Amino acid sequence: MRQYVVDAFTDKVFSGNPAAVCVLDRWLEEDLMCKIALENNYSETAFCVREGDEGHYHLRWFTPGGEVNLCGHATLATSYVITRFIDPSAREVLFDTLSGLLTVKKEGDLLLMDFPSAHLKPIPVTDAMTEALGVRPVEAYIDDDMVCVLENEEQVRSCVANQELVRGLDGLLVHITARGKDQDCITRSFAPKCNVAEDPVCGRGHCHVIPFWADKLCKTELVAYQASSRGGTLYCRYAGDRISLGGYAALFSTDEILVDQGF
Numbered sequence: 001m002r003q004y005v006v007d008a009f010t011d012k013v014f015s016g017n018p019a020a021v022c023v024l025d026r027w028l029e030e031d032l033m034c035k036i037a038l039e040n041n042y043s044e045t046a047f048c049v050r051e052g053d054e055g056h057y058h059l060r061w062f063t064p065g066g067e068v069n070l071c072g073h074a075t076l077a078t079s080y081v082i083t084r085f086i087d088p089s090a091r092e093v094l095f096d097t098l099s100g101l102l103t104v105k106k107e108g109d110l111l112l113m114d115f116p117s118a119h120l121k122p123i124p125v126t127d128a129m130t131e132a133l134g135v136r137p138v139e140a141y142i143d144d145d146m147v148c149v150l151e152n153e154e155q156v157r158s159c160v161a162n163q164e165l166v167r168g169l170d171g172l173l174v175h176i177t178a179r180g181k182d183q184d185c186i187t188r189s190f191a192p193k194c195n196v197a198e199d200p201v202c203g204r205g206h207c208h209v210i211p212f213w214a215d216k217l218c219k220t221e222l223v224a225y226q227a228s229s230r231g232g233t234l235y236c237r238y239a240g241d242r243i244s245l246g247g248y249a250a251l252f253s254t255d256e257i258l259v260d261q262g263f
Helices: 030-040 072-086 127-133 153-158 163-167 203-217
Strands: 002-008 017-024 045-050 056-063 066-068 092-097 100-107 110-116 121-123 139-142 146-149 174-179 185-191 196-199 221-226 232-239 242-247 249-256
Touching (some): 002 072, 017 030, 072 100, 072 203, 072 242, 174 203, 185 203
Antiparallel strands (some): 002 249, 121 139
């Protein structure tokens, strides 16, 4: 079985967020997909199978800790693989997912993903947040994930999160964010509940933070930067219930997975 490793939200390898991508003729057993994701130990491994019309696929995402309902960088990586290796003439790819139908359009080398926006609810800033992050947020919000707004970019960059304490906070992931100096916003994403200490560039996280910054900055088009050690840039357009996340991708490797299921 062919597997591609793609660095997403970057135009060069060794930066952005690596994801493994497997385009299958038929589904593997779920337990095997979990084992492959754990063996890869990337924040996500994506599996997809073509459905019906050309350009239409069913897509699933697995972290080392199990399946998740939304992942941006692995969707970007999968779109890159499909439009470069599987169907180079495709300018649009449709994915059926646990988060509904997701559309990805290709504009030159840029891939634009249409995702659902999070609907953030304000929550009180707590001592538990402060202890987990080592800095007290100025605001906090929750949807599927938690968003903690910090005072400035330096606090985001210098944060050393206590993974076990982060695990105890609400939400599947915890995102910290602040106004950026050179970009509209800067963010980091922690995911110990998925057995991922820090997601290098998190599309899912920007479905949470971009609605906040679009409202705060009174603008709908934003450039976002993920300030992990690898770093990555997202070109975002906010449209209420939907959000466009754009990014580049770079191929790192291809390899063969040897599994005893007829592949």
